[in-house]
Amino acid sequence: MRALVTGGGGFLGKALCQALLARGVKVRSLSRGFYPELTAQGVECEQGDLADAAVVSHAIQGCDVVFHVAAKAGVWGPYAEYHRANVSGTENVIAACRQHGVKQLVYTSSPSVVYSGHDEAGIDESTPYPEHYLTNYPKTKAIGERAVLAANSPTLATVSLRPHLIWGPGDNHLLPRLIERAKAGRLRRVGPGTNRVDTTYIENAVSAHLSAWDRLQPDAACAGRAYFIANDEPWPLWDLINRMLACAEVPPVHRTISPRLAYGIGALLEGAYRLLGRSDEPPMTRFVARQLSTEHWYDLSAAKRDLGYVPAVTVEDGLRRLRERMKDEAGSAIFPPS
Numbered sequence: 221m222r223a224l225v226t227g228g229g230g231f232l233g234k235a236l237c238q239a240l241l242a243r244g245v246k247v248r249s250l251s252r253g254f255y256p257e258l259t260a261q262g263v264e265c266e267q268g269d270l271a272d273a274a275v276v277s278h279a280i281q282g283c284d285v286v287f288h289v290a291a292k293a294g295v296w297g298p299y300a301e302y303h304r305a306n307v308s309g310t311e312n313v314i315a316a317c318r319q320h321g322v323k324q325l326v327y328t329s330s331p332s333v334v335y336s337g338h339d340e341a342g343i344d345e346s347t348p349y350p351e352h353y354l355t356n357y358p359k360t361k362a363i364g365e366r367a368v369l370a371a372n373s374p375t376l377a378t379v380s381l382r383p384h385l386i387w388g389p390g391d392n393h394l395l396p397r398l399i400e401r402a403k404a405g406r407l408r409r410v411g412p413g414t415n416r417v418d419t420t421y422i423e424n425a426v427s428a429h430l431s432a433w434d435r436l437q438p439d440a441a442c443a444g445r446a447y448f449i450a451n452d453e454p455w456p457l458w459d460l461i462n463r464m465l466a467c468a469e470v471p472p473v474h475r476t477i478s479p480r481l482a483y484g485i486g487a488l489l490e491g492a493y494r495l496l497g498r499s500d501e502p503p504m505t506r507f508v509a510r511q512l513s514t515e516h517w518y519d520l521s522a523a524k525r526d527l528g529y530v531p532a533v534t535v536e537d538g539l540r541r542l543r544e545r546m547k548d549e550a551g552s553a554i555f556p557p558s
Contacts, residue, residue, distance in 0.1 A: 227290025270309025306360035332358035372444030388422035389545035410512035413458030454517035482509035
């Protein structure tokens, strides 16, 4: 059995590659960068751009299953860049799966594909895609997800997973940004911080992908469907953020800004950055203001029923593991010493 993991060099991609290797699966990774640590573990690494159909076809040839994890993430940037990676790249993956007779495609999506800017309190997969998006990442991920689900057929079974805010040891995106901004005094609560948010510990995210693969067949209940994935433990957002900061021995954040003011500042900054032609991310955007001030937790009944998904690592266990790892790696660039 051979599996391709697109984005194998990323946080989720690396953890998924390791889990597949532990199962005895031959693993190939397609990433834009070179990751010698994957090669050292026995992963066959290929470099290339998802928007290059020939590159994608070559990477998928000879594989039995594809885990399409790679994406352009973030809350700021030109639509064309997000479309190239998240739409064109996904279309190339689907086409190559069909070309080479791949029978299973597991797609990593995001709950933000259905985020309308308002509270998501216990929503399920019947929630529709919104008509408008505040940023290009969820807009293009939604287009990609629709393409993957529409591609489900008797010869190519597809499923889409929507893990929310994946975190844990080895995170090179969410946690470092929080720590950096907190240390610089640039982190603020948006609103009182009591809005509940359900996140996904990294091992649970990997488990969901493996469970989906185990059950994915043309006539399976999960074929052609999307599923929310999380820890099933909604926490007050800033309680969780401050606990994460404590793992790095960073003081808690108490200073606040109102959601309305944060949204207004985000709108002004977006306009100014566009006018100035700046490509770097503004310190606040409308999307971030809404994300930080609204609820995000989900009814996971469908994932538990159809995928057999069980979030085995609790938030408390995850925080303990995170603290231990950060102490061990106190000198690393990812988790700098306090």
